[in-house]
Every structure is written in C-alpha cells, then in structure tokens.
Amino acid sequence: MRAAPDAGLMRGLALVTLLALAAPAAAQLVQDKLVQDRPALTLAGARIITEAAQAEAEKRGLKVTIVVVDPAGVPIALRRMDDAPAPGPEIATGKAQTAARFGNPTAVFEQRLQKEGQLRYLTFPGAMVASEGGIPVKLNGRTVGAVGVSGATSQEDGLIAAAGVAALEAAAAKK
Structure with a gap:
C-alpha cells in the first residue's frame, strides 16, 4: 500500500x-x-553593398574606395580598387560614418554647406565629411549601417554608393 x-x-x-x-x-x-x-549589417550584407558598388564604379570606368560601417560608424568592410586615390579609405570612412550617425546622406550636408556657407549648431565627434558619397542603409525604417565612397566626383561617389544600397535592398526584398 x-x-x-x-x-x-x-x-x-x-x-x-x-x-x-x-x-x-x-x-x-x-x-x-x-x-x-539594434539591428546592424552583417559582413554578408556589407559584401553585397561593396560588390554592387564596385560593379557600378567599373561600369563607369572609375577607381574608388568603398567602406561599409555599422550604425555606430564602426567599419565592417573596406574595398579599395586598384589605382584608387590614396586618401580614399579615410574619406570614404568619414562619409560612411557621417551617414550612419546622422541617418542622412552626406549630400544633405554638402548642399547645406554650399547654401549657407557653414554647418550651424553641429558638433560631431571625429571627422565629419560634408560631401556626397555617404548613404545610410535603412531597413524597416531603421539605420542598420551606411556606405561611403570616395575617389571620383562627389556626385559619382553618390551614384556608386546608391547602387550598393539598392543591391542590398533588392536582396533583402527577396528574403
């Protein structure tokens, strides 16, 4: 029992x-x-951007440096094409960091600087680059990183960066 x-x-x-x-x-x-x-780009995402941006630069016959950073501006990937100008890595990194930290393309700052002659009320730790060619990468409304391109005219840098971002957006839409 x-x-x-x-x-x-x-x-x-x-x-x-x-x-x-x-x-x-x-x-x-x-x-x-x-x-x-906080979502952030992966190395795989950064590769999509750098490969597409390089393809766009090659299509245009340009030699550039492409840098992809996370939302905090920390570099994930750097691709310097053969014969790209020597200052490219530093300038492209500055463009990418500016775009990531402010969540706006660097063209916005370039236009403001050209219009007003100065950027008022702006404090930025580190280098800020107010020249087109830096574009934030946003997915679902959140900045997940940015790309910066240097080595051509600022307008061409911007078009090359945009090609990289468009490739990532297309890849994300497929998933």
Whole structure:
C-alpha cells in the first residue's frame, strides 16, 4: 500500500515547477528593459553593398574606395580598387560614418554647406565629411549601417554608393 503524498511536498514541487516555467519570461521582461535590440549589417550584407558598388564604379570606368560601417560608424568592410586615390579609405570612412550617425546622406550636408556657407549648431565627434558619397542603409525604417565612397566626383561617389544600397535592398526584398 502506498502512502499518500505529503500535501506540503506537492505544493513545494508545484511552486518550483511554476517558477521554472516563469523564469524565462521574467528574464525576457528584464532584458527588454535593460538591453536594446539594434539591428546592424552583417559582413554578408556589407559584401553585397561593396560588390554592387564596385560593379557600378567599373561600369563607369572609375577607381574608388568603398567602406561599409555599422550604425555606430564602426567599419565592417573596406574595398579599395586598384589605382584608387590614396586618401580614399579615410574619406570614404568619414562619409560612411557621417551617414550612419546622422541617418542622412552626406549630400544633405554638402548642399547645406554650399547654401549657407557653414554647418550651424553641429558638433560631431571625429571627422565629419560634408560631401556626397555617404548613404545610410535603412531597413524597416531603421539605420542598420551606411556606405561611403570616395575617389571620383562627389556626385559619382553618390551614384556608386546608391547602387550598393539598392543591391542590398533588392536582396533583402527577396528574403
């Protein structure tokens, strides 16, 4: 004959089971309040951009440097074509960082600078490049990185950068 289970023991086991099941949900609530989820380009995404941008530059007979950064402006990929101008990596990085951090194409700053002669009320840590050729990469309305191009005219740099962003958007739309 089996003894009846102790009621206190059963309640204790039920409480432990309930806590074990609730712990992941509670941890998620805490995590949601303490950690932000910020999407960023991957190396695979950066490759799509750099390959498409290089193809556009080659189509135009231009030698450029292409830099892709994450939303904080940290470089993910750098591609310097043969015979591209030596200052290209630094300038392209500055364009990409400016676009990523402000969430606007660098052409906006170039136009403002040309119109007003200065950029008012703007403080920026590091180098800010107010020359066309930096474009933020936005997916689902969020900046996930940026691309900067240097080595041609600023307008050509902008067109090459736009080709890279368009290729990534097309790839994202297929998924």
